[in-house]
Structure formats: C-alpha cells, structure tokens
Amino acid sequence: MATLVDGPDALTGGKDTPNPEAVVVRFAGDSGDGMQLTGGQFTLSTALAGNDLATFPDFPAEIRAPQGTLFGVSAFQINFGSTEIDTAGDQPDVLVAMNPAALKTNVGALKVGGLIIADTGEFNKRNLEKAKYEVNPLEDGSLEKWQLLAFDISALTLEAVKPFGLGNKEALRCKNMWTLGLALWMFDRDRQPLIDWLNAKFGKNPVLAEANVAALNAGHAYGETAELAGPLKQYHIAPVESEPGLYRTVTGAEAISLGLVAGAQLAELPMFFGGYPITPASAILHNLARLKEYGVTTFQAEDEIAAIASAIGASYAGQLGVTSSSGPGIALKGEAMGLAIMTELPLVIVNSQRGGPSTGLPTKTEQSDLYQAVYGRNGDAPMPVIAARSPSDCFEVAIEAVRIAVQYMTPVMVLTDGYIANAAEPWKVPDPASIKPFPAKFLGEKNGPNGELLPFARDEKGARPWIKPGTPSLMHRIGGIEKNPGTGNIDYSPASHQIMTDARRDKVDGVANTIPLQEVVHGETSGKLVVVGWGSTYGPIYQAVRRARRKGLDVSHVHVRHIWPMPSNLGDLLKGYDKVLVPEMNTGQFKTVLRDQFLIDAQPLNKTSGQPFTIAEIEEAIVAALGGDVGGEVDADKTQLPSIKSVNP
Amino acid sequence: MNEMTKIAVQTTLKDWETDQEVRWCPGCGDYAILKAVQRTLPELGADPANTVFVSGIGCSSRFPYYIESYGFHTIHGRAPAFATGIKLANPDLDVWLVTGDGDGMSIGGNHTMHILRRNVNVQILLFNNEIYGLTKGQFSPTSREGTNSPTSPLGSVDRPALPCAFALGSGARFIARAYDVSKNLSAVLKAAHAHKGASFVEIFQNCIVYNKDRFDDFVAKGVADQNQLWLTDGEPMLFGSEKSGGVRGIALDMETLSLKVVDVVDGDWQAAGVIVHNVKNRALAHMLVEMPFGPFPMALGVIYDDPRPTYETVLLGQDEQARKGKDANLAKLLGKGQTWTVSGTAADPI
Numbered sequence: 001m002a003t004l005v006d007g008p009d010a011l012t013g014g015k016d017t018p019n020p021e022a023v024v025v026r027f028a029g030d031s032g033d034g035m036q037l038t039g040g041q042f043t044l045s046t047a048l049a050g051n052d053l054a055t056f057p058d059f060p061a062e063i064r065a066p067q068g069t070l071f072g073v074s075a076f077q078i079n080f081g082s083t084e085i086d087t088a089g090d091q092p093d094v095l096v097a098m099n100p101a102a103l104k105t106n107v108g109a110l111k112v113g114g115l116i117i118a119d120t121g122e123f124n125k126r127n128l129e130k131a132k133y134e135v136n137p138l139e140d141g142s143l144e145k146w147q148l149l150a151f152d153i154s155a156l157t158l159e160a161v162k163p164f165g166l167g168n169k170e171a172l173r174c175k176n177m178w179t180l181g182l183a184l185w186m187f188d189r190d191r192q193p194l195i196d197w198l199n200a201k202f203g204k205n206p207v208l209a210e211a212n213v214a215a216l217n218a219g220h221a222y223g224e225t226a227e228l229a230g231p232l233k234q235y236h237i238a239p240v241e242s243e244p245g246l247y248r249t250v251t252g253a254e255a256i257s258l259g260l261v262a263g264a265q266l267a268e269l270p271m272f273f274g275g276y277p278i279t280p281a282s283a284i285l286h287n288l289a290r291l292k293e294y295g296v297t298t299f300q301a302e303d304e305i306a307a308i309a310s311a312i313g314a315s316y317a318g319q320l321g322v323t324s325s326s327g328p329g330i331a332l333k334g335e336a337m338g339l340a341i342m343t344e345l346p347l348v349i350v351n352s353q354r355g356g357p358s359t360g361l362p363t364k365t366e367q368s369d370l371y372q373a374v375y376g377r378n379g380d381a382p383m384p385v386i387a388a389r390s391p392s393d394c395f396e397v398a399i400e401a402v403r404i405a406v407q408y409m410t411p412v413m414v415l416t417d418g419y420i421a422n423a424a425e426p427w428k429v430p431d432p433a434s435i436k437p438f439p440a441k442f443l444g445e446k447n448g449p450n451g452e453l454l455p456f457a458r459d460e461k462g463a464r465p466w467i468k469p470g471t472p473s474l475m476h477r478i479g480g481i482e483k484n485p486g487t488g489n490i491d492y493s494p495a496s497h498q499i500m501t502d503a504r505r506d507k508v509d510g511v512a513n514t515i516p517l518q519e520v521v522h523g524e525t526s527g528k529l530v531v532v533g534w535g536s537t538y539g540p541i542y543q544a545v546r547r548a549r550r551k552g553l554d555v556s557h558v559h560v561r562h563i564w565p566m567p568s569n570l571g572d573l574l575k576g577y578d579k580v581l582v583p584e585m586n587t588g589q590f591k592t593v594l595r596d597q598f599l600i601d602a603q604p605l606n607k608t609s610g611q612p613f614t615i616a617e618i619e620e621a622i623v624a625a626l627g628g629d630v631g632g633e634v635d636a637d638k639t640q641l642p643s644i645k646s647v648n649p
Numbered sequence: 650m651n652e653m654t655k656i657a658v659q660t661t662l663k664d665w666e667t668d669q670e671v672r673w674c675p676g677c678g679d680y681a682i683l684k685a686v687q688r689t690l691p692e693l694g695a696d697p698a699n700t701v702f703v704s705g706i707g708c709s710s711r712f713p714y715y716i717e718s719y720g721f722h723t724i725h726g727r728a729p730a731f732a733t734g735i736k737l738a739n740p741d742l743d744v745w746l747v748t749g750d751g752d753g754m755s756i757g758g759n760h761t762m763h764i765l766r767r768n769v770n771v772q773i774l775l776f777n778n779e780i781y782g783l784t785k786g787q788f789s790p791t792s793r794e795g796t797n798s799p800t801s802p803l804g805s806v807d808r809p810a811l812p813c814a815f816a817l818g819s820g821a822r823f824i825a826r827a828y829d830v831s832k833n834l835s836a837v838l839k840a841a842h843a844h845k846g847a848s849f850v851e852i853f854q855n856c857i858v859y860n861k862d863r864f865d866d867f868v869a870k871g872v873a874d875q876n877q878l879w880l881t882d883g884e885p886m887l888f889g890s891e892k893s894g895g896v897r898g899i900a901l902d903m904e905t906l907s908l909k910v911v912d913v914v915d916g917d918w919q920a921a922g923v924i925v926h927n928v929k930n931r932a933l934a935h936m937l938v939e940m941p942f943g944p945f946p947m948a949l950g951v952i953y954d955d956p957r958p959t960y961e962t963v964l965l966g967q968d969e970q971a972r973k974g975k976d977a978n979l980a981k982l983l984g985k986g987q988t989w990t991v992s993g994t995a996a997d998p999i
Contacts, residue, residue: 048989193987248988258983265979272738274730292968293975294982297737299964302763306730309723309760313703313734316721317742321734339724429988432979469719469735469742472698477667477714479722480706489669490714 019235022081024089025183028106029098031065031074034176039076040424041180041197045189046080047249047426050239053080054539056088056612057422061279061362068122068130073105082238086390086539088423090614094186096179098122098153100131107143115147115232117182119175121154149232153178160218164211174215181219188236191220243428250427252391252420253283256324256350259398260284261294262432263348264320266399267406268439270295272314273322274307279362280418281326281352304332308349312336315345316478318442318468320402324350326418327369328359334377337411341381341504343478344456344464346405346440348398353417355610364610365419367535368586373413374564374593380501382508384408385564387415389538392427394420397561399435404511406440409463415563417585419612420536443467443474448486456488456500461514462507509565518567522546523556526576529625532602534560534590537583537613544618555622563590571598581605581625583618657694662687664697667717678829678854679708682776683715685834686745692835693842700743703732705757708783709749709776709854726757729764732771733960740961743842744771750791751781754810758790765819767960768846772838775812775849776829778856779863786859798859813938813952816849817931823848824934824953828868829855833879833950840951846959867947880937880950885923887913888946898923899945908936910945928954 027042029035036057046053056077065072079089091111097103099122107116123136137143138150157178161171177198184191195213202209226232250258264271273296275285289298297319301307304325311321325333330351340347353369355361369376373385384404388397394416401412443465448454455476456464467474476488484491485499521538522545523530533541538559545557558573560566574580574594580602582591588604595602605621607613665687673679690700700718704710706725713720719742723731732746746764753761753775764771780798781787788798788805791812795804813824823844827837829852841848853864862869867876874893878886886899896913900922911921927933934953 044987048987050989050991242991244990244992246984246988246990248984248986261982262979265977270738272734274734291982292971294977294979297965297968299733299737301730301733302759305727306733306760306763309727309730310734310737312723313721313731314738315734316731317735317738319738335724336727343721429984432983468739469701470699470739475697475718475720477669477720477722479713479720480724481722 019237020081020093021083021237022079022085022089023094023187023235023237024077024079024092024111025094025096026075026077026092026106026109027096027098027179027183028073028075028102029096029176030067030102031060031062031072032067033074033098034173035059035074035076035098038176038180039078041194042183043078043249043424044197045184045194046078046187047247048193049187049189049237050242051080051082051237052085052240052242052426053078053249053424054085054088055079055424056419058611059363068099068101068127070101070105070131073102075102075106080237082240084240085425086542087615088539088612090616096183098175098179100127100133100137103137104131104133107146110146112145113147115149116143117179118148118150119153120150121152123150149226156218156222157215160215161211164207164214166207166211170208171211174212177212177215178219181216181221182223183219184216185220185223186232186234188234191216242426246429247426248429249424250392250395251283251422251424252388252394252416253280253352253422254287255391255394255427256388256398256414256416256421257284257287257291259395260288260322260348260402261291261296262395262435263399263402264295265432266435266437266439267320267402268437269318269320269406270297271322272311272319273298273324274301274310274314275299275324276301276304276307276329278304278326278329280354280421281324281329281350283421284324284350284352304329305336308333308336308347312340312343312345312347315340315347316343316469318466320346320348320406320440322348322350324352326352326354326362327356327372330369330372331376337383338377338379338381339480340411341377341383342480344409344504345411346409346466347411348401348405348414349411350398350414350416352421353415355418355608361610363418365417365536365612366585366608366610367415367417367537368589368608369415370534370563370586370589370593373415380505382505383564384410384412384508384511384562385415386412386561387535387563388420389533389535389559389561391420391423391425393538393561395427395430400515400561403438404514407438407463407514408461408507408511409466410508415535417536440466442471444471446473452487454486454488456483456486458503458507462503462510512562512565512568515562515565515567518558518560518570518573520573521557521559523549525556525573527556528554528577529579529581529622530556530558530574530577531581531583531618531622532558532560532574532590532594533583534563537585540613540615540618541583543615544622547615547619548622553622553626555626560590563593566597571600574598574600574602579603579625581621583607583613583621585613656696658696660691660695660697662691665690665717667715669714671715672711673708674858676857677708678778678856679712679776681829682774682834682852682854683712686716686774686838689835689838689842693839695743699741700745701735702745702747703728703735703771704747705749705752706783707749707752707781708778708856709747709774710752712747726752726755727760728752729757729760729769729773733764733767733769736769736771736961737964740770740965746771746773748773748775749782750775750777750779750789750812754790754812754815758815761815762819765816765821765847765849768820768822768957769961770846770959771848772841773847773849774838775851776854777812777851778854778860779809780856780860782856782859811938812851813849814935816851817934817938817953821849822846822953822955822957823951824938825850825951826853826947826949827851828853828864828949830868831949837950840954844954844956846956867942876942876946878946878948880926880928880948880952882926882928882951882954885918885925887918887923899940900924908940908945928952931955
C-alpha cells in the first residue's frame, strides 16, 4: 500500500505538511447509524475525485443489533490515494467513532498518531457501560498515542436541522450526513453530487432532504472553522494516474451480475437465474431481478435445492441456467451439481464464500469452500472452478464461467467471497464489442454415423451435444443413472462406467487447453520465493510482494484464477522457485491441492479471523520465508482489524 | 401456454413406446399406468417432440425412460423444481411430472407444495403404493399406521399423509384420484391435461412385491361397486347398485356440517339429499379429500378443477411488461450509474 509519505503525522501535522499519497479512513458506529451508507457515499465522492480506492464494509450479521452494544458496531473502511490501491488498507489513519462501542472495537486498529473523531454526545454513562468502559476514554488519557478530536456531533447536528422541525430521533439520524460533510471538507471534496443524491433519495420527503443537506453543509462548515484551532487539517489527494477511459465504481456482486448478463449475451442465450436468499450472495439475485430486458428470468425458489434444480431444468430446456449461494446453500446444492455433471448440462454456480462451517460467520469473509468446490460431491464428479480476485475481476470471471459451461457442457463454479461481494473499487468500463462471442450451438438433427441419435457423442472438446426439448425427431431420455457412452441409455455395465467416468474427467481436464497459461503478476518466472494466491488475497499479496521487492527481496507473485483445472504450465512454473508460500483465508486448502497436483513443498500462511489479510502480515511471512522461516498461522491477536468477537467474547 | 401454437399430432400408442426394456417387477401396477398414459397421449393429439416427462427417484420415476418423448430422470424429490425451470424456460413444452409417495410426499414434499402453490402448468402424477419399493419395502409417508416393514418391525406409528388433502392445502387448483388398472384412468388423465395449471393426480398403484393388493378393499372385483365413488361434475354423488346391495349417495349433514352416506330409494337421490358434484366448489373438495375410507367409499375421479392463471403466464408476462420500451444495450448497462472519464492523467468528473 502506498502509505502516508511523511509518516503518521502527515494527516495531523501543521499546515505545511505535504499531502499524503494515500489515506485510510474508517467510519464506525452503531448498526443503525447509517455507516454503510456514509461509507458508500464517501466512496462515490472519492471515485469522482479521481482517486484509486478499495473499501471494506464490515457489519454485524444482525439487522439491527441492540443499540450501543459492542456486537452491534458497523464499520466501513476506505483506502484511497493518488497511487494504485489494492487493499482496504492495513491501519486506518482516521477513525470516525460515533459511539463508545465503535471506539472500543476499532481504535486498536488505528495507526499510532492517527486521528480519532468522536461524538461526545454519545459518550454518556449508558453507552459507556454498554461498551464496557469504566471511565470515559475520551477523558482518561488512554487515547494518548492518537490525536483526538472529540466534540458533540449529536448536538451540532440537532442544531443544524432545528429549522426543519424533525423529531429528536429523526433529527439525530442526520448525524451521519453531518459526519460525511466533515469528511468531505477534510479531503477537499465537492459536495454537489451528494446533495443531488440526497435530493433524489428523499424526493418524496423534501423536508428530510433539506435537513440532511443542512447537516452535510454544517459538518463541512465545521471543518472550515475548526481548522483554525484543532488538529483537523484539510488535504487534497491528487487523482491517480489511470488509463484513459470511462470509469465507475463496482462491487463484486454487481460485477458478477453484469458479467453473467454479458456472458449470456456472448453465448446468445437467454439467462435463467434460480436463487434463494442468503448472505452475502443475495445481492446478485437482487441485481439480476432488475435486468429483465437483457433476456434474464429470475426465480426465487423455495430453497437452495430448488434454486439449482430449476436452473438445471432451464439449461435442459435451452437457456443458460445460473444459481448462486454461499457455503451452506452450496452444500445443499451438491446433489444437483452431480446431476448436472452426470447429464452434462451447462450451469454456472456462484459461491460468495463466508466464514464456516455451518452458519459460521454470515457477514464475514473466508476462502474455506475451496475443497467443497473442487471435491465436495459424491462420486468422481469433476467440475471446473474459477475464482475472482477483486470486485471488478468478477466481471471477466463470470464471462469465463459462462464460456466454459457452454463450450464444455458442464457446471462451473465461480468462487468469490463476502469481501469481494461487498467491496467496491473503480472499474474501467469495458467495451462489450471487444469481447469475443462464443455462441451456443444446439443439435438440430440426428448425429450418429448411421442416422441415429447419439446424445452422448462427443466433440473435440469432449462435450456432448446440447439438445433442446421441442426439437423434432431428437426425443431422448437423460438422467442421473450411469449411461451408455453414445446413446445415453441406462447402462451400468463395468465398461460403460469406466468409459463415462474417464470421459467426464478428461473433458474437465481438457478445459486447461482453452484457458490462458499462468502468468506472473509481479517478479520473475523463477527465484527464491513465490507467493501463490487465489481469490481476494490478491490485493494484500500484490502490495506485500511489491514492498518486499523494493527492499531487494527475491520474491514473485503468482495469482491463480483457474483453480480447477489449473493452467497447464502452473506446476512447472512453481517448480522454478525454491520456496512456495500460499496465503489463504482458510486452514490451507489450495496449498494442499497444489501439493497434491504438483508434489511441491507449498507452505501455508493461514488466517481465519473473518477479516482480510493485511499487507504487513504477508510481508512479514515473506521476510520470514526468505530468512529460513516459513509462514505459519497468523496470530489472531495480531490481526489489525480485530473481529468484534475478539474483544467481546 | 400459447394455445395458438399447439397443433394436434397424429400418433398411436406404438409411437410412445421406447426401445428400452421395461424394468418394473412383473405384475407391478406401473405397467398399467404406463399403458394408460401411452394410450391417452395420442387421444390428446400430443406431439412427442414437444412433450417432456420429468421424474424424481423411485420405481415410478423410471417412467420417462419408457415414453418416447423427451425425458429427464432427475434427483430424489426435486422433479417439481426441475419442471418449474423447464416451464419457465419454454412454456410451450407439455410437461408431465411422475412421482411417488416417497419422492413426492416425503423427500420432495416441499417442492410438491411449491409447484402447486405457484400453479405451474404441468400434470403431476403421484403413484401412491403406500410403500418404498426401490429401497425394498420400508414404510412410506402414506403407509397406514401399523405397517410392518424392515424399518418398522413393530408396526409403523407415523400417521399417514393424505396426498390430495396436502395438495389442496398447498393451493392446488386441480385434484383427481384414480388407480392403476381403472378403466377411468385415461379420462382422469385427459381432464388433468385439459386443466391449465398444476394438475395433481393421485394414482393408487399396486406394489406386487412389498405391499401386494393394499387397495383391494376398494379395487377388488366384487367390492369396487360398493366402495368407489366416481365423481362427475354436475352429477349426483352416487355409488353402489341394486345388484350389489343398494344405491347409496353422499349427502351433507346440515347439523354437523359434515358428509354422510344416505340410502337412495327407487333412484330418488334428490329426496335422499345427495349432493351434486361441483368441481369448482373448494369447500366440498376439502370434505371429499378428507372423507375417510371405510365409513365412506373412496372418492375417485376429478375432485376439484377450478383454473386460475398459471405461474409461467403471470411471471413471464410481468417480465415482458418490464422489458417493454427498454433496449438491451449492454454497453449502456455497463456504464450505468455515476461515472467519470479519465483523459490523459487528469480525472474529469462528469
């Protein structure tokens, strides 16, 4: 991460301090305080200012946890700067704490010397007790190592919105806009897009719109006044140098949805999406439900099994079947995936991974469904698996999944995670005309050498023909029972099962022939150490390797999109390095697959705190690996974004 | 379904037979049902290329392999969900769903409920043999209390489910009952096919190996006449005959608001207060599906038939409305929302 060029006081120093390259801000408050909204709008304003950025929304599983409690804290972190940003940042430079609980659960992560902005109006006896503070931390000197700016945001907000005659509760709801106004001032942002947004959002209630705009303006004005005395200072973060083009921000869930729509269009197929609500995957169903004009049918099924079964039914009938879920739901879909493998029908399954097992951590991220994706079905049930590394990468990955599904007549699993699904980043809007189409083909007449129908004949890719019911003369039966290699008729003879098992395996292995060779993200194609990642660890690995290389360390970064089958050169590539380090947000699943596939001594670096890796954690492991030590577990206490549970067991 | 596109096709029973060897036990009731279906399809003018049989798992679910149409033998209990996806993807397909008492009422009870509640236009044939056949004779959700089986050596204690009552409770708009060797089965199938929406047909089926002659108390020769009430819309609910010991009918006991059996003297059913069947009367349907066999005859034929718009018509119609006037410009979609343009090195918010 490009960090404050002049050390931690850059933000809080005197007037002549140069502007930093990048800043990490965390908004934390009660889950009812509107922190995600504040963060989202601040993100938009950041993007409009031309900064690169990455965000990390971190919220509790409860919709409205009891007010003021430690477990009810909702936080939104954003890292933005004038250089390339790949993570949400290790340590915030600024923490906005809307109540004592927010301060308690988040202040530990704040950089030494960083700035705390606290609302004294919420630091009353009751809230302090709920946050398990015996004395007010704003007054007892316990925050000494940070810069503290404490003032009564609640009272200032009430004052600002007084002319609008709102009730006390409604008036206090404008606190987040007051805070956002202050943040906009701090980073020299244009208020107009936010004002436009507020007017649109509260279009039906102009009084609320005006009150919120007044709060926003008041926060902004406060910044200007406070600058004269306090530690508050205004910064201008220069725009990042980006490739010319049209940009927008995109979350992983949005990019997956857009990628699926684009994939279906490239395959020239209508899309059927069968889904069942589950965190953090529901957003995909929400997004697609609004895109009917793109040939999308969405179906909210009665359960996860019906969601995938209906999607398979639609694929059987000639549409692109898609389903999506998170770990527990994916587990329920397992048997149906086997049927799609057995009947060789195209299907895309999106898994937005969350912490497990069982219900686990519904709103927290993890990469622990890799075994489930690659191995988690009964029988020899091979299935391609591909993983997205960032929110915007989801777009390409979704298209790739559709291509493989249609060209190979197979279900394909896409792995994203809770972090990618919710996080936003700027995205250079692609030109769909620049993507090569892969139109689906349907069998129109009998395909056997003697004029017979062979539903399980195979093309050069090992794929069987796709036959739409309704096509004259091609009536046939398919099902989950083992079948004859050509006719598809029930046949569980020893020879038939051997041939079909081999054919299913070879077909999926053959996907490696149409995927790109593995490239090195950063560094050389051989050397002392390679850090191999997959999925959302891309950002922290990228930055950690970059930093280590700046220090002169011999380390490279390889990031694998195709988890199964893997690129055909991956084994040889990895064997060119003395050591292989695999950071994962699980207990070492990809590491095991790499060991199994290539007989290499891949070493794990594991973290399962429900939080993404920090750059520092990976950098330390790189240094250790090159110093003779190897990875190991990240101590949960050392993670710089402590989960709420770790301070409130 | 778009009625305009449906063209009656000339076929014979032979056209609906596949080259596959039928693998049910000799004497199984499934053979009779298969023949009845193959005999009925030509009469419906059905087109094999436009017909899909979907099934789950179990003896009944092997059915698609023996019908020369499109067929999808899916997984246990989930056939309704597959059928829903098929109909939403192509509502013009004529979809039949074949299931059993285990597949449709036990492991797949949830999906049976939802396809009925949504009213997807398919014909659901539930073969009820009151036993698990393919797994070798365990009691099923429709087995009678006290059923002796490998998993209930002391007799089952589960109260049996009533498929037709379940279907009605789930919101089904067509409910009928028949049995495997009945000469009326074909007529019931035709009525089910004519109904636009989910039609639910419970077919009592004799499992020759594990539950032999379970339904003999109303299907056996000699008792059938006295114990079968064949329902016809607009006709009085009469059963029995002078030869078999008298004509009787079903009447409403006004005091208890429940059904009762009454004797009909000299054919004067009106005098006996016999109810005239009305397939659109939902309250009556509730009483008929709950009518206990023993004190009452077995209600057979079309119990309830009151169509309403099908799921796929409404859902796809809504989608069609949503598409109106909107163009599917992907480039526009990708660049939606607040965007900014980068030219050279300076950001230029728009």
